[in-house]
Every structure is written in structure tokens, then in C-alpha cells.
Amino acid sequence: MEQQLQTIREKALAQLAEAQDTAALEQLRVSVLGKKGELTGILRGMGKLPAEERPKMGQMVNETRAAIEEALEARAAVLREKEKEERLKREAIDVTMPVRPRSAGAPNPLYTVQEELVEIFVGMGYEVVEGPEVEYDHYNFELLNLPKNHPARDAQDTFYIDDNIVLRTHTSPVQARIMTTRKPPIRIVCPGRVYRADEADATHSPVFHQMEGLVIDEGVTMGDLKGTLDAFAARLFGEGVTTRFRPSFFPFTEPSAEVDLTCASCHGKGCRMCKGTGWIEVLGAGMVNPKVLDMCGIDSKRYTGFAFGMGLERIALLKYNIPNLRLMYENDLRFLAQFR
Numbered sequence: 001m002e003q004q005l006q007t008i009r010e011k012a013l014a015q016l017a018e019a020q021d022t023a024a025l026e027q028l029r030v031s032v033l034g035k036k037g038e039l040t041g042i043l044r045g046m047g048k049l050p051a052e053e054r055p056k057m058g059q060m061v062n063e064t065r066a067a068i069e070e071a072l073e074a075r076a077a078v079l080r081e082k083e084k085e086e087r088l089k090r091e092a093i094d095v096t097m098p099v100r101p102r103s104a105g106a107p108n109p110l111y112t113v114q115e116e117l118v119e120i121f122v123g124m125g126y127e128v129v130e131g132p133e134v135e136y137d138h139y140n141f142e143l144l145n146l147p148k149n150h151p152a153r154d155a156q157d158t159f160y161i162d163d164n165i166v167l168r169t170h171t172s173p174v175q176a177r178i179m180t181t182r183k184p185p186i187r188i189v190c191p192g193r194v195y196r197a198d199e200a201d202a203t204h205s206p207v208f209h210q211m212e213g214l215v216i217d218e219g220v221t222m223g224d225l226k227g228t229l230d231a232f233a234a235r236l237f238g239e240g241v242t243t244r245f246r247p248s249f250f251p252f253t254e255p256s257a258e259v260d261l262t263c264a265s266c267h268g269k270g271c272r273m274c275k276g277t278g279w280i281e282v283l284g285a286g287m288v289n290p291k292v293l294d295m296c297g298i299d300s301k302r303y304t305g306f307a308f309g310m311g312l313e314r315i316a317l318l319k320y321n322i323p324n325l326r327l328m329y330e331n332d333l334r335f336l337a338q339f340r
């Protein structure tokens with residue numbers, strides 16, 4: 001039996017030294033020390049030994065087991081380290097490898113303009129508000145002093161969903177919504193998409209974008225409107241650009257004005273862009289009609305306000321010298337890439 005133990009030990013140690021990975025080592029452990037292993041077999045056979053030999057034999061078996069276990073653990077540590085190194089080598093990332101080129105998108109100039117406008121007015125303390133594009137006739141027209149059958153309705157070729165619902169023809173219904181739900185002071189801008197049954201051409205599209213502005217408080221004057229729009233013009237197109245007001249008509253403002261900006265191409269000298277006038281029409285504006293204030297539940301004896309609206313496409317065309325509106329809707333990458 002002693003001889004047997006010696007053989008098991010030598011064989012195990014020899015195999016162990018040869019094991020090339022932790023899996024082989026584990027197999028070896030099971031075959032020697034496992035439940036059905038060789039060493040365990042010897043322990044089972046001890047029952048047949050004379051009683052006085054058992055303690056000595058037991059001790060020898062234990063020593064053998066301890067020696068093999070120790071050698072196994074030592075070898076396992078070496079193999080684990082080796083396997084770890086191999087894995088690290090396999091998983092190494094070559095940080096010097098060239099990257100695959102990824103084409104980044106470019107913002108549509110229309111939205112760049114919208115962001116810029118919003119930023120200018122937020123800088124002046126305005127809040128950004130949005131409203132639905134599918135709108136009640138009530139907000140799009142009625143509350144803005146455009147009752148049914150009012151001739152000025154014809155100026156906005158409206159897409160009707162039914163008798164009471166339209167695709168909003170301007171962003172002004174958002175100011176009606178705000179006036180009916182809030183108390184002054186009110187200072188908001190409302191950018192968004194609007195719809196008119198226009199024939200599409202270089203400067204028209206049935207879907208386009210506007211931004212509305214509305215200020216209501218005690219003592220707001222037309223001078224405030226002029227000052228605000230002058231500051232806006234200079235921020236958008238640069239120092240020296242100012243506004244010119246021409247009398248006009250909107251049912252929801254009184255008085256009303258068409259607002260021109262100094263032509264940024266020729267600085268007012270007159271060029272092809274401004275058709276020689278030195279001015280470019282950009283906004284509609286005016287003092288909120290007291291009738292509109294009253295209809296919306298704001299006391300027109302106490303409060304006054306101004307409102308303005310502008311087309312974003314028009315501003316983008318001017319600002320980026322874009323010859324055709326359609327370019328901004330087609331998302332042709334050759335066009336957009338110029339705005340990266």
C-alpha cells in the first residue's frame with residue numbers, strides 16, 4: 001500500500017507538471033483526489049488493514065493528499081497567470097489603428113435660424129411657447145378679430161379640416177391661447193410650422209415656419225415695439241441694421257405695420273436683393289388690438305401690448321443667401337454639408 005501511495009504521488013506530480021491549462025489540471029485533480037479518485041480508493045481500502053496499521057497508513061494518505069493539493073495549487077496559480085496574460089494579449093486594443101470615417105450630419109439652416117431667433121429673444125427675457133398645428137378656427141381666427149366671413153380671412157388660404165378646425169395659417173393662435181390662460185405681464189415667442197394653400201415656388205411653400213412674439217403689460221408702447229425690433233435686427237444681421245415701419249393692416253393689431261430691415265447685402269445702398277430699395281420686408285407687427293385683449297379676457301383699459309410675426313424661411317434665405325426655398329426642405333446632403 002505504501003508503494004501504491006508512492007506511485008500515485010509521483011505520477012500525479014509528473015502529470016501535474018505537464019498540464020498546460022487549468023482545465024487539464026482540474027481533470028487531474030478529479031482523477032486523483034475526487035470521490036472516485038485513486039487516493040480516495042486507497043482510503044476506502046484501509047478498512048481491510050489490521051487496526052494497528054491504520055493510523056500510520058491514514059497519516060501517509062493525508063500527507064500524500066496534502067502534497068498533491070499543494071502542488072496542484074501552485075501549478076494552478078502559474079497556469080491562471082499564463083491564461084490571464086494570453087487573454088489580455090488577445091483582447092488588446094490597438095489605439096493607434098485609424099478610425100473608420102463616419103459622416104456627421106449638418107443642421108438644416110432653417111433650424112439654425114430658429115435657434116438663433118429664439119436665443120436672441122430669450123436673451124431679452126422672453127419665454128418660448130408652442131401650440132398645436134391642427135388648430136381651432138376659434139384661436140386661429142375668431143379670437144384674433146377675424147370672425148367668420150371676414151374678408152381678411154381670404155388673405156390666408158386656409159386648409160380646413162372641418163368647419164371649426166384648420167391647419168393653423170400663422171403662429172398667432174398661440175398668442176390667443178396664452179392670453180386666454182395667463183395674466184400679464186406676458187412676454188413670449190412662439191416658433192412653429194404653419195400652413196397655407198400656396199402654390200410652391202422659389203419663395204413659397206404650403207408648409208413654412210413662423211415665429212410670433214407677444215408682450216403685454218401696463219404701459220407697453222409702439223416705441224417699445226420699435227426698440228425691441230431694432231435690437232433684434234442688429235443682433236441678427238449685425239450693427240447698423242435697423243427697422244423701418246410701414247403702415248399696414250392686420251385685424252389683430254391696431255395700429256399695424258409691415259416691418260422692413262436694412263438690406264444686409266448692401267447695407268441700405270440698394271442692390272438686387274432689395275430690388276434697389278435698401279430695405280427688405282421681414283415682419284408683420286403692431287399693437288395688440290384692444291378688441292383682441294378684451295375677447296381674450298385681458299383688461300384693455302389697464303394693459304397694452306405689441307405683437308410681431310416673421311417667416312423663418314425668409315430670414316434663412318436672406319441670411320445664408322439661399323436662392324430657393326425648396327433647398328431647405330429636400331435635405332440634399334450636398335446642400336446641407338455647406339452648413340457644417
Ligand code: PHE
Pocket residue numbers: 169170171172212250253284285286307308309310
Ligand atoms: N400673423 C401675421 C401673419 O401671419 C403676422 C403678424 C403677427 C402680424 C403678429 C402682426 C402681429 O401674416
